[in-house]
Amino acid sequence: MPEAVQEFAKARRFLKERLQRDYTTLRGYSEERSNVRQLLQRTAEMGESNSLLLIGPRGAGKTTLINAVLTDLLDNKAFVDNTLIVHLDGNLHTDDRLALKSITVQMRLENAADGKVFGSFAENLAFLLQCLKSGGKRAKSVVFLLEEFDLFCTHHNQTLLYNLFDVSQSAQAPICVLGVTCRLDVIELLEKRVKSRFSHRQVFLFPTSDQLEQYAALCQELLSLPSNSSLKSAAERVNSLQMLRSEALSFGRRHFDPAAYTFDSRFREGWNKQLAKMLASQPAQRTLQTLYDFDISEAFLKNFLFRLVAQLREESPHITAEQMSALAAQYEGDDKVELLCGLSVLELCLIIAVKHHSEIYDRDPFNFEIIFARFSKFAKVSTTMQGVERSIVLKAFEHLRIGELILPVSSGSGNASGKVQKEFEMHKMALTYGQIQQAVQRYQALPTEVAQWSQSSLI
Amino acid sequence: SRLAEGTPRRSIHLSNIVEQRVFKDDDIISTPKRGRPKKSVEDEDDDYTPKKSVQKTPTRSRRLSTATKPATTPSKGTTATSAAAPMTPSQKMKKIRAGELSPSMQQRTDRPVKDSSKSQLQLAREQLHVSVVPKSLPCREREFENIYAFLEGKIQDQCGGCMYVSGVPGTGKTATVTGVIRTLQRLSKQNELPAFEFLEINGMRLTEPRQAYVQIYKQLTGKTVSWEHAHSLLEKRFTTPAPRRVTTVLLVDELDILCNRRQDVVYNLLDWPTKSAAKLVVVTIANTMDLPERLLMGKVTSRLGLTRLTFQPYTHKQLQEIVTARLGGSEAFKGEAVQLVARKVAAVSGDARRALDICRRATEIADTASVKCVTLLHVQQALAEMIASAKVQAIKNCSRLEQIFLQAVAAEVTRTGVEETTFMGVYTQVETIAAFMGVTLPAPGRALRLCATLGAERLIISEHSRNDLFQKILLNVSADDIHYALRVGEVN
Numbered sequence: 001m002p003e004a005v006q007e008f009a010k011a012r013r014f015l016k017e018r019l020q021r022d023y024t025t026l027r028g029y030s031e032e033r034s035n036v037r038q039l040l041q042r043t044a045e046m047g048e049s050n051s052l053l054l055i056g057p058r059g060a061g062k063t064t065l066i067n068a069v070l071t072d073l074l075d076n077k078a079f080v081d082n083t084l085i086v087h088l089d090g091n092l093h094t095d096d097r098l099a100l101k102s103i104t105v106q107m108r109l110e111n112a113a114d115g116k117v118f119g120s121f122a123e124n125l126a127f128l129l130q131c132l133k134s135g136g137k138r139a140k141s142v143v144f145l146l147e148e149f150d151l152f153c154t155h156h157n158q159t160l161l162y163n164l165f166d167v168s169q170s171a172q173a174p175i176c177v178l179g180v181t182c183r184l185d186v187i188e189l190l191e192k193r194v195k196s197r198f199s200h201r202q203v204f205l206f207p208t209s210d211q212l213e214q215y216a217a218l219c220q221e222l223l224s225l226p227s228n229s230s231l232k233s234a235a236e237r238v239n240s241l242q243m244l245r246s247e248a249l250s251f252g253r254r255h256f257d258p259a260a261y262t263f264d265s266r267f268r269e270g271w272n273k274q275l276a277k278m279l280a281s282q283p284a285q286r287t288l289q290t291l292y293d294f295d296i297s298e299a300f301l302k303n304f305l306f307r308l309v310a311q312l313r314e315e316s317p318h319i320t321a322e323q324m325s326a327l328a329a330q331y332e333g334d335d336k337v338e339l340l341c342g343l344s345v346l347e348l349c350l351i352i353a354v355k356h357h358s359e360i361y362d363r364d365p366f367n368f369e370i371i372f373a374r375f376s377k378f379a380k381v382s383t384t385m386q387g388v389e390r391s392i393v394l395k396a397f398e399h400l401r402i403g404e405l406i407l408p409v410s411s412g413s414g415n416a417s418g419k420v421q422k423e424f425e426m427h428k429m430a431l432t433y434g435q436i437q438q439a440v441q442r443y444q445a446l447p448t449e450v451a452q453w454s455q456s457s458l459i
Numbered sequence: 460s461r462l463a464e465g466t467p468r469r470s471i472h473l474s475n476i477v478e479q480r481v482f483k484d485d486d487i488i489s490t491p492k493r494g495r496p497k498k499s500v501e502d503e504d505d506d507y508t509p510k511k512s513v514q515k516t517p518t519r520s521r522r523l524s525t526a527t528k529p530a531t532t533p534s535k536g537t538t539a540t541s542a543a544a545p546m547t548p549s550q551k552m553k554k555i556r557a558g559e560l561s562p563s564m565q566q567r568t569d570r571p572v573k574d575s576s577k578s579q580l581q582l583a584r585e586q587l588h589v590s591v592v593p594k595s596l597p598c599r600e601r602e603f604e605n606i607y608a609f610l611e612g613k614i615q616d617q618c619g620g621c622m623y624v625s626g627v628p629g630t631g632k633t634a635t636v637t638g639v640i641r642t643l644q645r646l647s648k649q650n651e652l653p654a655f656e657f658l659e660i661n662g663m664r665l666t667e668p669r670q671a672y673v674q675i676y677k678q679l680t681g682k683t684v685s686w687e688h689a690h691s692l693l694e695k696r697f698t699t700p701a702p703r704r705v706t707t708v709l710l711v712d713e714l715d716i717l718c719n720r721r722q723d724v725v726y727n728l729l730d731w732p733t734k735s736a737a738k739l740v741v742v743t744i745a746n747t748m749d750l751p752e753r754l755l756m757g758k759v760t761s762r763l764g765l766t767r768l769t770f771q772p773y774t775h776k777q778l779q780e781i782v783t784a785r786l787g788g789s790e791a792f793k794g795e796a797v798q799l800v801a802r803k804v805a806a807v808s809g810d811a812r813r814a815l816d817i818c819r820r821a822t823e824i825a826d827t828a829s830v831k832c833v834t835l836l837h838v839q840q841a842l843a844e845m846i847a848s849a850k851v852q853a854i855k856n857c858s859r860l861e862q863i864f865l866q867a868v869a870a871e872v873t874r875t876g877v878e879e880t881t882f883m884g885v886y887t888q889v890e891t892i893a894a895f896m897g898v899t900l901p902a903p904g905r906a907l908r909l910c911a912t913l914g915a916e917r918l919i920i921s922e923h924s925r926n927d928l929f930q931k932i933l934l935n936v937s938a939d940d941i942h943y944a945l946r947v948g949e950v951n
Contacts, residue, residue, distance in 0.1 A: 038823070046581070047571055049590060055849070057856075057916050081568040096666075110562065111555055113548035119555075122666040122673065123683060127555065127562055129664055135564030137571050157716060162663040169812065171590040173564050183917045184853055185935070193663070193713070193746065196628030196808075199816040200845040206856035293859040293898065294905065295912070334902035407927065430927040432886070432903055 007267045008317045011225060014261045015309045019222065019302050021256040024241070026061055026068040027218065027298070032203050036178075037069045039201075040143060043176040044079045047137045049168040051177040051198055053149065056205030058182045059299030065205065066145060066178065067251050075240055083141045090151025096160045097121045099152070103128060107142065129163060135173030142175045149179030153189035161190070165197035207296050212285075215292050215301070220279050222305055223319065225268045226258075235259035274318050283321040287328045294331075304331070336431065339403065340439035346388060347396045348443065349375060349450055354406065354429050355436050356457035365409045365426040368397050381459055382449045394423065405430055558681030580831060583791035584822040587782070589812050592634050597784045598777040599631050605768055606639045606742070613740045614643065614655050614706050619732040621741045621763050623714075625748045626770025629810030632744050633712055635770075640708060655706040662716030668724040671717060675709070690727075697737035706738040714745040718754050725755065729762040772809025775801040781811055782818055791822065791831070796838040803842055817841050850936045853918060854944035860901055862945060863892050864909045868919060869938040882910065882921075883928045903928065 026033065042048045054062050073079045086106045093099035101117040104124055111118050111127055119127065132142075144164055146152055152161055164177045179186075190198060208214075226234075235258045242252060278284055291304060307327055308319060340351065353374040357366050372393055379385035400406050409426040420426075440446065440454045453459065546554070554560040574582070585591065596603070606622070613620050626632050637659075646652040658678045660671050669686040676682070676689035684692070709728070711717065717724050732739045747753065748769055751760040773781065778801035786792055797818070804814040818833075821841040825833045854865060867888035871880040874888070886906055893900045901909065907924045910932065914921035922930040934941075 034827075038827070045572065046585075048585075048588065057853070058912065078569060084565065108565075110560065111548075111552060113551075116548070118548055118552040122670045123556075125664065125666055126670075126674065126677075126683070131562040131564050134562055138566055139564035140567055157663065159663060159666065166663075169589045171592075182915050184849060185917045193628045196810050196812055199819075200813065201816075201820065202844070202847050202849075204847070204849045204852065206852060208856070290899065294901065294909075295861075296856075296858045332899070332902070332905075335904050336902075404927070407929070428929065430929070432883075432928070435903065 004267070004317075005314050007264055008312075008314060010261060011263065011267070011271060012309060012312050014225070014263075015223065016306065017256045018258075019306045019309070021254060023064060023251040023255060024067045024071045024237075026064050027221075028208055029061065029065060029205060032205060033065060033069060035203055036065065037072060040069060040073060040176060040178075041076075041079070043141045043143065043174055044073070044083045047141060047174040049172075049174050049176065050201070051165055051168050051179075052201045052203060053179045053181065053186065053198075054203050054205060055181055055184060055186065057207070057297065059295075059297030060182075060205045060207050061298060062180050062182075062205055063147065066180065071237065071241060083143055086142060086144045088144065088146050088152075090146070090148030094151075096125075096155050099155075099160055100124045100128065103144075107131075125159070125163070129167075132167050132173045132175070136171070137174070139173040142173065144175060144177045146177065146179045149181040150183045150186050150189060152179075153186070158191050158194050162194050162197070165194055168199070169197050207298065212289060212292055215296065216279060216285070216288055218298065219288060219301060219305065220275065222302065223275055223309075224272045225263050227268070228262050228265075231258045231261060231263075271318075278319060278321055281321050283325050287321070287324045290328055290332065304328075334435065334438070336405075337435055337438045337442065339405070340431075340435065341443055343399075344396070345447065345450060346385070346393065347399055348439070348446070349378065349385065349453075350393070350396055350400060351405065351431070351436060352440070352450065352454045353378070355431075355433060355454070358429055359433070360457065363428070365428050367426050368394060368423040371397065378453055378459055382447075382453075384447050384449060398422075401427070556683040558677070558683070578831075579789060579791050580822050580826055580833075583786055583789050583833075584819055584826075586785050586787065586789070587815050587819045587822065589815050591785070592638075593784060594638075596631050596634055596638060597780050598773065599635050599770075602631075602635050602768060602770060603639060606636060607642065609766060610639060610643060610708065610740060610742070611652070614647075614653055614708075617653070617706055617738050619706070619734075619737060619739045621729055621732055621766065622743065623751060623763055623767045624742065624744045624770065625746060625750065625767070627746060627772055627808065627810070629808070629812040630770040630772055631811060632770050636710060636742055636744065640710070643708075653706065655708055657708050657710070659710040660712070662711070662713030665716070668717045668719050671711075671724050671728065693731075694727075697731040697739060698734050700736035704736070704738055706740065708740045708742065711741060711743045714743040715747070715750055715754060722756050722759055726759050726762070729759060733762060773805060773811055773814075774809070775805035778805050778809070778811065778814045782814060785815070792818070792833045793835065796821065796833050796835050799835060799838050800842070803846070807846070813845075817845050820845060850918070851940055851944045853916060854936065854941055857913075857918075859898065861909050861913060863896065863898065864889060864906065864913065865918065865934075865936075865941050866945065867892055868932055868934050869941050872934060872938065878933060880932050880934075881928070882907070882930045882932060885910075885932055886928070 036052065036054070039050050039052055043050055054065065056062050070085070084107055086103055088099050088102060093102055100121065101124065104112045104117045104127070105115050107128075109127065109131055111124070117124060152158075155161075164175065167173070168175050168177055183189075187195065187198075187200075187202075238255055238257055239259070241255060279288075291301065294300075304327065308323060311323060311327070312319065340348065343351070350371055353371045354366060357370060357374060358364070372390065375385075375393060379388060401408070406427040407430050409428055436454070440451060551560065555562070577585075606624070609620075609622055624632050624636065640657055643652060643655070644657065647654045656679075658675055660674045660678075662668070662671075665671055665674065669690070672686045672689040672693055673683065676684060676693055679696075711728060714725070717728070728741060729743075731737045732741055743763070751763050755763065775798075779797055782792075782797045782801065786797075800814050800817050800821070804810065804817065807813070817838070818841075821833045821837045824837045824840050825831075828837070830837075854862065857865065864885070867885050868880060870888045870892070871884045872878060875884065886903055889906060890900055907927070910919070910921050910930075911924055913919045917935050920933040920935050922932075924930060
């Protein structure tokens with residue numbers, strides 16, 4: 001049935017795109033959202049100057065909240081006509097010079113032409129301040145969005161922050177400074193005069209999904225197919241965004257476009273029914289519980305679901321609980337044990353020697369000579385390891401080091417380690433005993449001698 | 460820094476020569492004269508005859524011959540048909556540097572809302588904004604008198620001098636000084652006081668201390684020149700006696716930023732007043748009281764003198780007075796609400812900005828509750844929001860394994876007695892607690908991820924996860940906070 005196949009492919013594409021590119025849909029946080037929205041609205045309409053910090057853990061939806069608020073406000077013509085939006089990112093604008101150039105370009109000041117800014121750093125700052133000073137209540141409001149706000153605090157003297165906050169606290173052009181960060185103690189990073197000028201409005205965003213039920217509901221919402229009418233209304237919202245595409249809206253450009261999708265109602269109902277049934281089952285609930293125990297953020301769940309959706313094939317067009325738990329098991333797995341299982345027997349023998357050394361001397365550091373002596377003692381009496389040359393063992397030791405299973409003690413400067421010959425350089429082991437044990441158990445076709453040796457250091 | 464400046468310019472061929480001249484040459488002032496003679500410019504020019512240009516006559520003439528064409532033609536063109544022909548960016552930049560193009564902001568399309576249509580609460584909120592500085596600051600009368608007497612005396616005596624004003628942020632330093640100067644300007648307009656010039660710089664608005672020269676010179680003439688040039692011109696102005704020189708009052712805000720290791724800028728700013736030719740009165744503002752002794756060199760401290768004034772933090776009574784003065788006769792606030800704000804803020808910092816911001820937030824809260832009057836409850840909510848401590852909240856909203864990790868760090872701290880723990884010790888504790896609570900144990904790799912998440916939030920302070928099991932972990936919240944957050948949750 002090619003039609004069903006088509007419908008299925010469309011659904012998969014829809015789900016993937018919604019997981020990845022839906023930048024403006026925010027779930028929950030109604031109070032915080034209205035708080036930020038009112039603040040921006042007052043800045044635009046009344047010409048009030050404000051400052052705000054949005055704080056929350058990574059993946060909590062801080063940027064999405066701002067995007068959602070801006071989408072709401074961009075419907076409002078009074079807002080669009082009276083405000084300029086300036087996006088700054090602490091990762092991109094690594095010093096005030098770059099940030100200032102970007103501001104000049106985004107505000108389209110007179111010393112900028114086609115994205116090129118003229119004059120020195122000092123001139124740019126002076127010009128920007130003069131511009132802001134010249135504007136009064138009649139000037140357009142400017143909304144400064146500072147993402148990774150804590151990185152702006154590391155700039156020299158915090159000049160940019162001081163000046164932005166200072167403008168917001170003096171009778172100049174109305175601006176709103178909106179900082180976004182994941183650090184809870186960000187206020188402590190501000191210098192005291194900058195701190196005094198900041199208005200101390202902080203909005204905290206914590207993922208509120210306190211119970212597993214909400215988490216499961218969110219999961220269901222992210223996977224289910226919406227009705228055509230809700231698709232249409234979402235498409236209208238996105239279209240209103242695209243009217244403003246020319247604006248410097250970073251999220252307007254490649255936004256998820258629900259207008260491209262309509263679903264056959266029979267297919268949709270079948271899909272949603274199947275999904276609800278699957279999610280209500282015991283194994284699916286258990287999988288969700290393990291995910292939820294690890295990380296409650298929406299971003300983490302989305303990542304998981306994307307992998308799940310990507311696994312869907314035409315032959316098995318429904319998500320099953322088994323798929324979920326298999327994928328979750330991948331998350332649970334230990335990569336270091338995988339790495340250990342990929343080592344050669346010689347390298348594993350060295351790891352076991354390291355383990356014995358660590359157990360006997362209570363995690364004292366070791367060098368190649370110590371480990372080689374311990375290994376030779378085993379090799380002499382073993383049947384498989386007898387003829388191994390020293391240089392080969394050294395090579396294996398270096399492999400372990402490059403794989404960062406063992407770490408040099410004098411971390412930091414490489415000069416100090418260069419003076420010591422590589423056979424005598426001291427190392428420490430970056431593994432727990434449990435991991436080594438697991439690896440020995442899971443290793444394919446390990447000689448019995450080695451397995452026995454790993455149990456006890458006595459030979 | 461030159462490199463960074465140079466890059467955009469290099470790509471534009473025409474502007475190359477012109478801008479180089481403006482930046483590096485000593486004779487910028489002489490070039491515009493060629494195009495259109497201006498009296499003020501000529502005065503300046505006579506005042507200042509650069510020595511450098513005399514030494515480098517050949518280079519200068521060569522440069523002139525190459526540069527006159529691009530430099531003069533656009534200026535002629537723009538004066539004739541300024542509206543018709545759009546300026547190239549470099550021409551525009553030249554105008555900006557000459558101060559002929561005033562910087563402007565884009566204007567709104569609609570008119571701002573009329574005052575009459577605003578509610579009482581909105582009016583109160585506008586009055587409470589920090590930017591609305593009142594004509595006379597309440598509770599700063601004594602300091603006003605002090606600075607007024609000093610400045611008036613200096614202006615009357617035509618002698619020049621220095622003053623150092625200090626105090627913690629938000630105690631009305633800059634507002635008082637500018638208030639005094641406004642009063643003096645009004646007096647001099649009524650001819651009750653000799654006329655004086657007023658210059659103002661702020662250390663934090665400069666990218667480096669030497670830019671102070673540029674800003675001062677810019678406020679005198681409107682031109683932007685390089686700092687070396689500005690420095691020599693200012694030196695000329697202040698050291699050579701000129702008849703009918705008016706007194707100049709220079710306000711230097713954020714003095715501590717102007718201090719670099721050499722302290723040449725601060726020295727110059729404080730040395731000029733000692734010259735009899737310069738009738739310069741310098742008022743310096745900074746936060747710390749002992750800045751001259753702590754940071755400045757002996758000779759600079761000596762020049763700063765002992766005329767000092769300290770602004771004390773506001774007491775709760777003063778803060779209350781400030782807020783009620785802002786509100787005027789408005790009934791938007793309950794008396795006890797203002798008192799609560801004043802007491803809470805005075806106990807922390809005595810920062811007037813903080814009190815005003817909290818009051819403003821309280822009006823917003825009352826607004827959303829659709830009440831016309833701000834009561835004690837609204838203020839309490841605003842205080843809770845703005846003197847926020849969200850750490851307990853953050854711990855409560857961590858995932859289960861993150862909470863276990865935090866508990867494990869706290870347990871390891873109690874076990875070892877040392878604040879600094881290593882990941883290995885913490886992981887052993889995680890194993891124990893997880894076994895005790897019946898949770899599946901996360902592998903060390905995942906535990907490192909938990910650690911990084913908590914480190915990004917700054918609930919703990921951790922190193923880069925490259926050092927794996929050996930990274931050091933510090934607890935950034937108090938262990939009591941963890942117990943409080945997790946126990947109180949358990950009871951419910």
